[in-house]
Amino acid sequence: MTTSDDIRLGGLLWEIDDAAGIVLLRTPYDARRHTETGRSWAGRGYHCLIQDVRGRYLSSGEWDPYQHETIDGAEVIAQLRAHFPGLPLIAFGASYAAHAALEGAYGAMRHEHSAPDGIIVLVPALGLAETAWNPDGAPQIEHRIAWWHEHGIGPRSRKPLPPDELATRVRRTEQIGVISAAREWSWPAAVFERWERLWTATHLSVRTRYAELISPLLVVTGAHDFFDADARRLAASWPSDSHLVTGPWGHRLAADLTDPHTREQLDNSGGIGGIIDGWLRTHTPFAARLGRLEPARYVSAFDPDSGSWQQSRTAA
Template identity: 50%
Template sequence: MTPDRGRDHRSTAPDGTLLRGLWWECARPEGIVLIRTPYGAGLHAPIARSWNERGYHCLVQDVRGRYRSQGRWSPYAHEQEDGGAFLAQAAAEHPGLPVVLFGASYAAHTALEAARAAAGAGPPVAAVIALVPALGLAETAWNTDGEPQIRHRIGWWHQHGRTGRSAPPLPPAELDRRTAHARERGAIEAAEDWDWPPEALAGWRRLWTSHRTDLRSRYRRITAPLLVVSGDDDFFHADARRLARAWSAASHFAGGPWGHGLAAGVADPGLRARITAAGGLSRVIDPWLAANGLPGTAAEWTRVLAPAAGARTRSLLDPQTGTWRHERISDDRVHPPGRPVPGG
């Protein structure tokens, strides 16, 4: 294992497909973090090392059909069984170590699906952290008002959705042209002119003919606490809030003045400075882990999480003052009226 790259890791899906990833090891582990991504495990070295510093082994695994993992890449099709395969392996190889499922965007979906595998017959998971979650095919294709998200779906599918490795992004002018073409002719019909192979076209049709996920039904058996992170400018913001409300166990929602790229995507230097001064998302993630009995840094504000069973709580970062507000909520409303909690 090298500090920058991690050690090669292999697990086997129930159908025999070999899934490969990179394992970053912690000297004195108190837990394991699993990240399953379609974007290349090697790109996640900084986040893996940050989990090592918290006291966790960290596996970043390429999802089926992407980069070094075998099989055919079909977005949103195999994440439950593939994630469950690692959980079974981790329980056998590292008994007693709690597993935290972590991911952003598509990787948030893989985390949720692995938790669903554990809620069936697999080893339990200790917690789930879903950042700017892309919950499913329909949730990425349509916003909650029923408007098609054509432009960024064309961009994502061209770059990430068609082959085993990500392609260069479309030039803005070509993306504009394809977007206009799809709006005029229809998203499915327009793709027939884009020289995509039959498998890519089949996946594209599945995207636009899929149905929204009943989150309460899909994840009803999961007992692990959930932390959802979203941003005011994220195009999946409404679905992130929907996920936090639908979760059957305790859920905590963290939001702030960012988009899908989180704080790293904030262009305003003054705002970025205020986010950094407030401790960024670590000011929420680490105390939330500690409050749930996992390696993390305790903070006074986490008293709003008790009693934990079925609780709905949230943390919001004020863009003007650069301070976190932590509060208990009911039916997505503050109850009682929220006041800043010391230590936030």
């Protein structure tokens, strides 16, 4: 695909016969590493496009985190709708890709007047400020240094910082501040400017920014994920129907469950994938909301004591 400013966005496309819809996942972490996800969606009966975002791996342009996903996502959605006319489209993604899904949906509604028919986000990183600060206002210095070193520079991710070097950089920020310390890390000037922007970014107002979106939303979070508060805020503030899924895991979701019994219980319950399948069946394409005055809010929480999902409906 090519954008209006001649940037080529590359990725992998799974196509199947008699597809129920098309799933779009846009990632900065190499589309080729997400083949299992593509096959999974094809197995569910959906075409699936997994695409590298601007400036990463198979895509051209300059990588500038959290800056281009609104317009690029909107243009990709428009091209997919033209290529697969009449098929419902689901925007999907985890972590940064969740940001890309949300912003692409926002851009599609604002610029193309054609938002996705559903949005599924897992452990969402909503924006720059949300990655930089804890809900209590404490800076996420160690996480941000590690992420920007590994993923924030250039078209391909680099090896992680060795633990001792990461610890040294964290101590240095405590001594002279996050901006002054970064001047010692030999980062390109453009990356340093983005690092400065990270620490001055404002928090996203979900209710204001996404006020016009009518797409139903499924949010998967974890009790131990550092973005949990943001995920809950997203689901609670969404202008249309939302469903929040949670459990005793962190940013890696079920992969964080180290207790074999708990993991077996989750698998036997259908897992997070089972919740997604049920949500897809309930939120049929173009589902009418006639007569619905308030959006519906649902929560599914995995209870390791009972080995089952506890379902509830909350106030809008």
